Each structure stands twice: as structure tokens, then as C-alpha cells.
Amino acid sequence: MKKTPFTFALIFSILYMAYPGWAYEEIEVANGGTIQGKAVLTGKMPYPRIYHLILFPNIDMCAEVDTDDEMNRVLDDFKISPDGGLKDVVVTIEHVDAGKPFNKEPINILSENCKFFPDVNVIRQGETFKVDNVDAVMHNSQVYQKERGKILLNIPIPAEEVSEGKITFKKNFKIMQMICGMHEFMQTWGYRVQNPYYFQTEIDGNYKIDNIPPGEYKVTAWHYLMKRHSRKIKIAAGQTINIDFEFNANKVVRPFYETIKSGRIKKDAVYPGTAKGRELGR
Numbered sequence: 001m002k003k004t005p006f007t008f009a010l011i012f013s014i015l016y017m018a019y020p021g022w023a024y025e026e027i028e029v030a031n032g033g034t035i036q037g038k039a040v041l042t043g044k045m046p047y048p049r050i051y052h053l054i055l056f057p058n059i060d061m062c063a064e065v066d067t068d069d070e071m072n073r074v075l076d077d078f079k080i081s082p083d084g085g086l087k088d089v090v091v092t093i094e095h096v097d098a099g100k101p102f103n104k105e106p107i108n109i110l111s112e113n114c115k116f117f118p119d120v121n122v123i124r125q126g127e128t129f130k131v132d133n134v135d136a137v138m139h140n141s142q143v144y145q146k147e148r149g150k151i152l153l154n155i156p157i158p159a160e161e162v163s164e165g166k167i168t169f170k171k172n173f174k175i176m177q178m179i180c181g182m183h184e185f186m187q188t189w190g191y192r193v194q195n196p197y198y199f200q201t202e203i204d205g206n207y208k209i210d211n212i213p214p215g216e217y218k219v220t221a222w223h224y225l226m227k228r229h230s231r232k233i234k235i236a237a238g239q240t241i242n243i244d245f246e247f248n249a250n251k252v253v254r255p256f257y258e259t260i261k262s263g264r265i266k267k268d269a270v271y272p273g274t275a276k277g278r279e280l281g282r
Contacts, residue, residue, distance in 0.1 A: 024195050025098040032100075032211035033235035037242050039089035039205045039221055041080050043249035046225075047265045049075040051185040058137055062114035062183060073114075073185040077225050078249070085205025086223065086247060088120040093197035093209060094218040100211045102196040108132065109178075109188055111139055111157060116178065116188035120224060122200055123167055123176070123190040131155075131163045139180045146175035146189075146224075154181070167192075175224070189224040214239075221245035225252050 050072040053059045059071070066074050079087035107129035110117040114135065121129070133139060139157040155178070157163050167176065169192050180186035199207040214237045220230045226247045233241055254265070 024096075024102055026101050027098045027213075029100050029211050029213050031237040032213060033238060034208065034210040034212065034240045035093070035219060035233065035235070035243055036208040036240065037206075037244040039086045039091065039201050039207065039223075039245045039247065040084040041078055041086045041247050041249055042084065045080070046078055046249050046252045048077065049185075049254075049264050051075070051264070056114075056183050056185075058114060058135075058183070061135065061137070062185075064113040065115055075185060075187070077119075079203055081204050085201070085203060087201055087203045087205070088118075088223065089201045089205065089207075089245065089247075090120065090122060090191045090193075090222045091199045091201070091207045091209065091245070092191075092193055092220050092222070093212065094194065094220060096195045096197050096213065096215075096217060099213050100196055104193075104196065106130070107190075111135055111186070114139075114180070114183045114186055116180075116186050119188060120200065121188065121190045122198060123192050125192060125194065126166065126168050128164055128166045131157050131165070133157045133159060133161060133163070135159060139186065140182055141178050141180045141186070144177045144179065145173060146177050175222075177224075191222055191224075219243060221247075223247055225254060227251065227253055 050068075053062055053067065053071045053073055056062065062073065063071060066076070068074055102124070104122070104124055104127075107121050107123065107127065109121065109129065109131045111131060111133040112135060123129070136159050138159050141155045141157055143153040143155060155163070155165070167190070169176075174192040176190040178188050178190075197209050197212060199209050201207050212235055214235060216232065216234045218230055218232055220228055222228045229245045229247070231243055233243070235241055
């Protein structure tokens with residue numbers, strides 16, 4: 001596939017370059033500690049977001065995935081296991097200045113059938129990522145700084161080409177969201193990590209972070225439609241600490257333009273995948 005370099009940056013402050021506390025040092029960790037646990041969703045399953053495909057271009061292509069019988073694109077934001085385990089929760093340990101090697105997998109976002117894959121990405125400060133658009137149409141996407149809600153960049157993603165980008169966050173900002181301007185339901189999220197002590201949950205909701213240097217830290221769990229949960233811990237050499245994070249389904253944080261009043265949430269919506277879908281609820 002043809003590769004077109006397209007370098008862009010989320011530059012929130014040039015002060016970042018002069019801030020010394022961001023440097024992470026790789027050292028040998030002897031008899032490190034471990035934190036483990038589970039992220040769960042409690043309460044009734046939140047309603048999915050829907051987008052009426054008739055209002056957007058390329059309806060035939062976009063209807064190939066995650067579409068119900070009424071030609072609505074359905075966004076299943078909360079993927080859970082039978083026992084409530086929650087997928088795509090990013091658990092991080094903050095304020096670890098030195099520790100195990102920071103060997104992070106590169107970010108590769110796939111754009112196919114008017115959908116970005118994956119839903120959530122873990123991002124390192126200053127990291128370059130790729131967007132591989134296999135669709136036969138161009139997607140003109142915007143990058144938002146989620147904490148402020150403002151558009152930072154317009155990003156053209158040419159048809160059947162690969163684009164590249166680089167992300168640089170301001171000191172205390174961690175969340176980004178990329179949305180296609182032509183297809184509003186095309187969304188992917190990113191959460192910044194400062195060190196290798198993080199874990200992104202699978203469908204079972206379980207996480208485990210090991211080889212932690214002894215010390216006092218803050219552990220944070222984040223889901224893109226929930227408020228962050230944080231705990232302070234003090235971990236000793238060889239110690240294992242169990243911490244579970246419960247996300248209340250009644251406290252979903254949605255942008256105003258995606259509320260029930262605006263038609264973005266459909267109370268009787270069904271999940272895509274079968275002729276009738278399946279009813280919501282647990």
C-alpha cells in the first residue's frame with residue numbers, strides 16, 4: 001500500500017521541552033512489587049450511541065459493520081464479560097520516574113468500513129503513530145483535546161494510503177479523541193502514559209502490573225466515557241496489592257451533543273450482529 005508521510009503534532013505547550021520531570025529512566029528492578037485486580041461495570045448496561053447512516057455519505061460502505069436493522073451505526077462503548085469485567089480500561093501507575101524498560105508496542109490505527117480500529121490506544125509522550133485507511137474514500141478527521149473539548153487539528157486521511165502523526169501533550173493533559181468530520185461515528189481515543197507501568201484491560205476486565213520499584217504511587221483507572229478512578233498506594237519489595245475498580249453505569253459522562261435529547265442515545269437500541277440484535281441489560 002502506498003505510504004504518504006503526513007506529520008502533525010498536538011502541540012499544547014512548548015514548555016514541555018523544558019520540563020525535566022517528564023524524563024523516565026530505565027533501571028534494573030530487583031524484587032519489584034505487583035498490583036493486580038479487576039475493572040468492572042456495575043448497574044444496568046448503558047444505552048449505546050446511535051448514528052443515522054442516512055445522514056452521512058458512503059452509506060453502503062459504512063453499513064457493512066455495527067449497523068442495526070434501521071440503518072443506524074451502533075457504538076458499543078461498554079464491552080463487558082458475564083461477570084461485569086470491563087474492556088478497554090487503562091490502568092496506570094503515576095509518578096514512577098525510574099523502573100523497567102519502556103518497550104511499548106507502536107500505535108497502528110486501521111480505518112475500514114468507516115470505522116477506526118481499535119477503540120482505545122495507549123500513547124507515549126511524543127510518540128509517532130500510523131493511520132492505515134483501506135477505505136476507497138478519504139476521511140477528513142479532527143483531533144480533539146478531550147479535557148478542553150476544542151478541535152486542535154484537521155487531519156486528511158487519503159483513500160487507500162497510510163498517514164503518520166506525532167502526539168505531544170501539555171504537562172497535565174492525557175486524553176485525545178480523533179473523529180472523522182464526514183462520519184461522526186468514526187471515533188478512536190487515546191490515553192497518555194508516562195512510564196511502562198500500565199495495562200489495558202481485555203473483555204474479562206483483569207489487569208496485572210509487575211516489577212514495580214518500592215515506593216508510594218497513584219494508581220488510576222480510566223474509561224473514555226467515565227470519570228477516572230484513583231487510589232494512592234505504598235508498595236514494598238516483593239509485595240502484591242489487589243485493587244479493583246468499579247465503574248457505575250449510572251455515571252456515564254457523555255458530551256452534550258450525544259445525549260438522549262439530541263437523539264444520539266436510543267433507549268430501545270440493540271447491538272448489531274444479528275437480524276434482531278439483542279436487548280440491552282444485564
